[in-house]
Amino acid sequence: MSLQSVVPKEINEHLRLYSKEPWEVQFLEECGICGSKIDEFGLCGCDTGGGD
Numbered sequence: 053m054s055l056q057s058v059v060p061k062e063i064n065e066h067l068r069l070y071s072k073e074p075w076e077v078q079f080l081e082e083c084g085i086c087g088s089k090i091d092e093f094g095l096c097g098c099d100t101g102g103g104d
């Protein structure tokens with residue numbers, strides 16, 4: 053069973069981008085676009101918070 057099957061997409065993205073474990077990432081607020089939690093970097097899984 054892979055880790056990807058159990059972690060939400062937005063968290064999995066962090067694992068890929070920052071090599072940070074899901075439980076190490078702090079989610080501070082909700083994204084107004086997709087409703088997902090925005091992480092400590094101000095980024096969201098829908099890629100709207102981080103700009104380009």
Ligand SMILES: [Zn+2]
Pocket residue numbers: 083084085086087088096097098099100101
């Ligand atoms: Zn979002």
